[in-house]
Amino acid sequence: MDTTLRHTPTREVRAALRDLGPVALGxxxxxxxxxxxxxxAGLGGGAGVLSSALLLGGSAQITALTMLxxxxxxxxxxxxxxxxxxxxxxYAAALEPWFRGQPAWFRWLGPQFVVDPTYxxxxxxxxxxxxxxxxxxxxxxxxxxxxxxGLTAAGAALAPVLPATAALDVAAPAMFLAVxxxxxxxxxxxxxxxxxxxxAVVASPLPDGFGLLCGIAAxxxxxxxxxxxxx
Numbered sequence: 001m002d003t004t005l006r007h008t009p010t011r012e013v014r015a016a017l018r019d020l021g022p023v024a025l026g027x028x029x030x031x032x033x034x035x036x037x038x039x040x041a042g043l044g045g046g047a048g049v050l051s052s053a054l055l056l057g058g059s060a061q062i063t064a065l066t067m068l069x070x071x072x073x074x075x076x077x078x079x080x081x082x083x084x085x086x087x088x089x090x091y092a093a094a095l096e097p098w099f100r101g102q103p104a105w106f107r108w109l110g111p112q113f114v115v116d117p118t119y120x121x122x123x124x125x126x127x128x129x130x131x132x133x134x135x136x137x138x139x140x141x142x143x144x145x146x147x148x149x150g151l152t153a154a155g156a157a158l159a160p161v162l163p164a165t166a167a168l169d170v171a172a173p174a175m176f177l178a179v180x181x182x183x184x185x186x187x188x189x190x191x192x193x194x195x196x197x198x199x200a201v202v203a204s205p206l207p208d209g210f211g212l213l214c215g216i217a218a219x220x221x222x223x224x225x226x227x228x229x230x231x
Contacts, residue, residue: 012128012132012135012136012139013135013136013139015125015136016121016135016136016137016139016140016143017139017140017143019121019140020117020121020139020140020143020144020147023117023120023121023144024143024144024147024151027058027117027147027148027151028151030058031052031058031147031148031151031152031154031155032151032152032154032155032158032162033058033062033155034048034051034052034058034061034062034065034152034155035048035049035151035152035153035154035155035156035157035158035159036048036155036156036158036159036162037062037065037066038051038065038156039155039156039159039160040159041065041066041068041069042069043065043068043069044156045153045156045157045159046156047065047068048061048065048152048153048155048156049149049152049153049156051064051065051152052148052149052152053145053149055081055085056112056113056115056144056145056148057084057085057088057115057116059084059085060081060084060085063077063080063081063084064077064080064081067080088114088115091114091115091116091119092111092114094119094123095114095119095122098110098122098133098137099111101130102130102133102134106134106138109138110134110137110138110141112141113137113138113140113141113142113144113145115144117144118137118140118141118144121140122136122137122140191222191225191226194222195218195221195222196218196222198218199214199217199218
């Protein structure tokens, strides 16, 4: 018997938007940084907004905008973007069940939204049938795209009044927090995140980023122990 839940379209759309909320909030500083970078690199606000619509990937956007501002040749920029986004191949492989047996139009359109946040959201949704996966994925993907482009435009508009380093200081931690939040429903994930945060704060005075490395190590150990104890 097929035990997969078949939700109503409204319920799946609501679930996607609800799950996307904290992710978009965490990504806001990074998206704003994209807009700021485009303006301060002399490329104009349109460059950041356009890259958000086409790439939908902060790391690749920062790389491309920085290289464009430095006068790098197009092929070098393209190669750098491909290299930075290579991790999405692993995400796509893990998400293969979401695209298996889907209509051709979805298999062509859906991969545009394979990025860190959507992967994290989909990884915890194993209760949907094929139609439910389409609705959830497209709602989360288009919602993320709209938020990302809008926040990038806001960054471009605010670039003249924002402090030089304010967005940069919080962008990377916020991005990883946004990816982590949807996964905190499991006890090992909560234990790992808590141990990593406390250790990183306590060890922050250590030089050369060792405090962050200590936090990562503590998080891995705590999550592993919690996972073993829960079996």
